[in-house]
Each structure stands twice: as C-alpha cells, then as structure tokens.
Amino acid sequence: MRAKTFLILIALSQLAACSIIPGQHMSHFRKQSSVELPVTENEETILKKLNIQTINAQLIVELEKDFNNRSLGPDNVANHYFDYRIGSTTIKGVPTKELYTQYRVGPRDILNITVWDHPELTIPAGQFRSAETAGNVVGEDGTIFYPYVGVVQAEGRTVEEIRGDITQKLSKYIENVQLDVRVASYRSQRVYVVGEVAKPGIQLVRDIPLTVLEAINNAEGVKPGADLRNITLTRESKTYSINLLSLYEGGDITQNVLLKHGDVLNVPDNLFNKVFILGEVKLFGAGGPAGRARSLVMNKARMTLVEAISDTGGFDQDTSDPARIFVFRSGLGKSEIFHLDAKSPDALLLAERFPLQPRDVIYIDRAMGIRWNQIIAQIQPTINLLNSLDGVLRVQPLLERPAR
Numbered sequence: 001m002r003a004k005t006f007l008i009l010i011a012l013s014q015l016a017a018c019s020i021i022p023g024q025h026m027s028h029f030r031k032q033s034s035v036e037l038p039v040t041e042n043e044e045t046i047l048k049k050l051n052i053q054t055i056n057a058q059l060i061v062e063l064e065k066d067f068n069n070r071s072l073g074p075d076n077v078a079n080h081y082f083d084y085r086i087g088s089t090t091i092k093g094v095p096t097k098e099l100y101t102q103y104r105v106g107p108r109d110i111l112n113i114t115v116w117d118h119p120e121l122t123i124p125a126g127q128f129r130s131a132e133t134a135g136n137v138v139g140e141d142g143t144i145f146y147p148y149v150g151v152v153q154a155e156g157r158t159v160e161e162i163r164g165d166i167t168q169k170l171s172k173y174i175e176n177v178q179l180d181v182r183v184a185s186y187r188s189q190r191v192y193v194v195g196e197v198a199k200p201g202i203q204l205v206r207d208i209p210l211t212v213l214e215a216i217n218n219a220e221g222v223k224p225g226a227d228l229r230n231i232t233l234t235r236e237s238k239t240y241s242i243n244l245l246s247l248y249e250g251g252d253i254t255q256n257v258l259l260k261h262g263d264v265l266n267v268p269d270n271l272f273n274k275v276f277i278l279g280e281v282k283l284f285g286a287g288g289p290a291g292r293a294r295s296l297v298m299n300k301a302r303m304t305l306v307e308a309i310s311d312t313g314g315f316d317q318d319t320s321d322p323a324r325i326f327v328f329r330s331g332l333g334k335s336e337i338f339h340l341d342a343k344s345p346d347a348l349l350l351a352e353r354f355p356l357q358p359r360d361v362i363y364i365d366r367a368m369g370i371r372w373n374q375i376i377a378q379i380q381p382t383i384n385l386l387n388s389l390d391g392v393l394r395v396q397p398l399l400e401r402p403a404r
Contacts, residue, residue: 033168037335055305055327055340061355069355071302072250077331078273078301079243081358082230084332087271090232090241102158103207106188106261107142110135111154113166116178121147121170135184148173159183183207191259193219195267196226210259212242216267227270230300233257234264245300273298275308275356279364280320282313301358305340305351308362315364324365331357 036047037326050157053059068075083090093121105111112135117123136144142155154162171175189205203210212233216222228245240257247255257264274295296303296311305327310316317321323343329336340351356362 022047033337037330038333039335040333050335052326052336052337052339055338055350055354057350059338060350063355064353067141071300072246072287076301077357079229079241079271080332081272081301082227082268083241088232088239090239092241094240094242094254095233095235095238097254098258098260100209100258102160103183103186103205104156104158105138105162105183106155107138107140107155108187109154109183110140110185110187111138111144111159111162112182112184113146114182115170115174116180118174138188146294148218166348189261191215191261191372192264196223196269197221197363198223205259211256212244212259212265213247213256215265216244222267225269225271225297227268227273227301230268232266232268233259235260235262236258236267246331270297270301272303274356275303275358275360275362276310277312277362277364279362280316280366281309281364282316298356303356305354305356305362306348307352308356309351309364319366321365321367325351326363326365327354327356328361328363329359331359348349 030052032049032051034049036043036049039048039050040046046123063069067073068077070076073079079092082088113122138144138154142153143151144154146152146166150165152162152165152169157165159181163179166181167177167179170179186204186206191203191205191210192201193203193215194200197216200219203215203218208214222228222244229243231242231244233240233242242257243252244253244255246252246315247390257368274297276295278294294312296308305325309325321343323341325340325342327338327340329338340347340354342348342351
C-alpha cells in the first residue's frame with residue numbers, strides 16, 4: 001500500500017511540476033508583467049517589466065484629456081498604424097495646395113477645329129464619324145498640322161491660346177476669321193486609382209477639376225473593408241497620407257486634394273485595424289456559434305472595450321471571471337497592460353469609455369472554480385489507473401468545488 005501511495009504522490013508532483021492550474025491565467029493582484037518587454041526610454045530600447053495599469057475613473061479622465069485619443073484626433077494611433085506595420089514613409093499631410101488652372105493640351109489629345117463658312121478647312125465628322133476619329137491628334141512632339149497654318153504647338157497650351165494662334169495665322173488668307181477649338185477627347189493626362197474601391201483603374205484628367213472625392217466617386221466609392229484614415233497619394237517621388245474620414249465626418253476640406261497627371265491614389269484595406277479577444281467569452285456570431293474566431297475588425301478604426309466584448313457574445317457566465325479582464329497593447333512599439341475589475345456590472349461604464357487601439361489583445365481570465373475542476377480532471381485518470389492495479393488500494397478522489 002505504501003508503494004502505491006508513493007506512486008500517487010510522484011504522479012501529483014509531476015503534475016504540479018508541469019502546471020498545477022491548466023491553461024493561461026493572470027492574477028489581478030499582480031502589479032507588473034511576468035515577462036520583460038522592449039520599452040523605449042530616452043531614445044533607447046531596453047527590456048523591462050511593465051506596470052499593470054488599472055482601468056478606473058482617473059485613467060479615463062487622463063485618456064480623454066489627450067485629443068488624439070479621440071477618433072478624429074490628427075495623431076490618433078490608427079492614423080499611423082498602417083505606416084508602422086508596412087514600414088512606409090508617407091508624409092503625414094497633403095501636398096501644397098495648388099490653384100486650379102485651365103486644362104492644358106497634351107500629347108495624344110484630339111482637337112476639333114471648326115472654321116465657320118469654310119467647310120474645306122473643317123474636317124467633316126459625317127454621319128458615321130465621331131469628332132474623336134475626325135479630329136486633329138496632338139503628336140508625341142506636342143504639335144498638330146493645320147492647312148494654311150502649318151505646324152502649331154499645342155502641348156502645354158489652353159484651347160483659347162491655340163485658337164488665338166491659328167486665328168492670327170489664318171487671317172492672312174481669310175477675312176474676319178471665325179474659328180473654334182475644342183478638345184474632342186482627353187487622353188494625355190491620367191490618374192491611377194487602386195486598392196479598396198469598387199472599380200479601380202485609370203481615370204482621365206479633363207477640363208473639370210479631378211479631386212480625391214471626384215476620383216473615388218468615379219470609382220463608385222470605397223468597399224466596406226477600406227481604411228479611410230490612411231489613403232495614400234503618390235506624386236512624383238513623394239507619398240502623402242490623406243485622411244478621408246476626417247473629410248467625411250470632420251469637414252476637413254484640405255484633404256480633398258486636386259489630382260494631377262501621374263498621381264497614384266491608393267485606398268488600403270483595414271485588416272491592420274483588428275483587436276483580438278482571448279479567454280472566456282461566448283464567441284457567438286450573428287447566425288449562431290461562430291466557432292473560435294477571435295478577432296474583430298474595428299469599424300473606422302474605433303471601438304471601445306465594451307463593444308469588443310459584446311461583439312463576441314459577452315462574458316461566458318459559466319467559466320469567466322470578470323474581475324480579471326486585461327488589455328495588452330503594443331501599438332507603434334509602445335507596450336502597455338491594463339486591468340479592469342468588472343465583477344460589479346457598473347464597472348462596464350468605464351469599459352465603454354476605454355478606447356481600444358489597433359492590434360489590442362483582450363484577455364478574460366477563467367474563474368478559480370473552473371481551474372480546480374481542471375485539476376481534478378487531470379489527476380482522476382491517474383487515480384483510476386492506480387486503483388486498477390489490484391483491488392486492495394482504494395483512493396477516494398477529491399471532491400469537486402462548485403464553480404464560482
């Protein structure tokens with residue numbers, strides 16, 4: 001009997017050596033993290049354990065004092081996280097505002113020139129010929145040829161300037177010249193709209209100013225998964241960051257940039273704007289159980305702690321310990337840990353005013369009673385095995401404690 005009892009003690013000691021309480025858990029009495037994390041202090045990265053900050057009324061007041069914690073704050077973390085994750089070097093801001101000028105003709109544009117009362121100088125469009133096919137195509141050298149006038153410089157000039165030049169030269173041969181010049185087809189200047197828009201592709205710059213809003217509307221709007229905060233505009237060798245959400249909801253018209261030939265407008269997706277829910281939550285979707293999906297995309301990169309928990313189905317009332325809710329944060333390289341004691345439901349008022357940031361990890365710990373039952377479940381097979389060796393030794397299993 002002593003031998004078998006000794007075997008039981010050995011088995012329990014080995015179990016304890018592995019983990020006396022199965023699974024992940026944290027103590028709400030702990031004041032610091034159990035592992036060291038990289039922290040930047042005095043422009044130097046060091047390793048240290050982080051202090052666990054309590055989510056209370058004072059912390060909420062401190063967070064709300066900083067305007068950048070608000071959704072439309074210019075330095076809100078969500079406005080920078082895209083660059084941080086992909087390592088881009090966008091300029092936070094828009095290009096220098098340029099006044100709109102009249103459209104200037106370029107190579108491959110097609111001009112339609114009409115001289116009244118002189119049909120021999122006007123290329124007839126005819127019943128089956130459009131103005132585009134019958135007009136004067138601006139060559140790659142930027143010029144066109146016109147009868148009696150010869151070669152005319154068209155590139156970089158407005159239609160009024162081209163009309164004045166041709167009129168002056170034709171006046172040597174025709175009295176009282178009445179002439180009109182129009183662009184029959186705009187083909188020289190292009191803007192590229194790519195990313196999360198309904199119809200990405202090439203858009204032509206015409207006589208009507210093409211702005212960011214015009215370009216996105218021409219592409220039939222953005223997709224539901226677009227990140228409106230981090231639209232990028234690449235112009236020549238520089239890339240600028242445009243916050244379209246600030247334009248839509250904050251009225252910041254400076255974000256509605258006038259586009260130019262060669263611009264690339266990219267609307268990225270919002271998959272970086274996720275938060276992760278781990279631990280004891282119900283994890284129910286709109287149509288019932290959603291498996292073990294544990295991430296949520298932040299709509300417009302804004303979400304509170306309560307929204308994240310409720311969107312996953314809320315606490316699991318049978319297994320969770322609301323007194324131990326933790327938020328782990330490492331956005332933009334700044335690591336922080338927060339703790340919320342929500343054993344009293346009114347603490348959720350604090351959680352409703354606690355703004356999350358992209359890539360936050362929310363962990364809801366397991367109740368102590370559930371852990372005890374896990375211990376019993378682990379040692380029960382060992383006891384049963386020892387009892388099955390013969391019919392002499394009978395070790396009574398420990399009674400299970402009810403879950404709290």
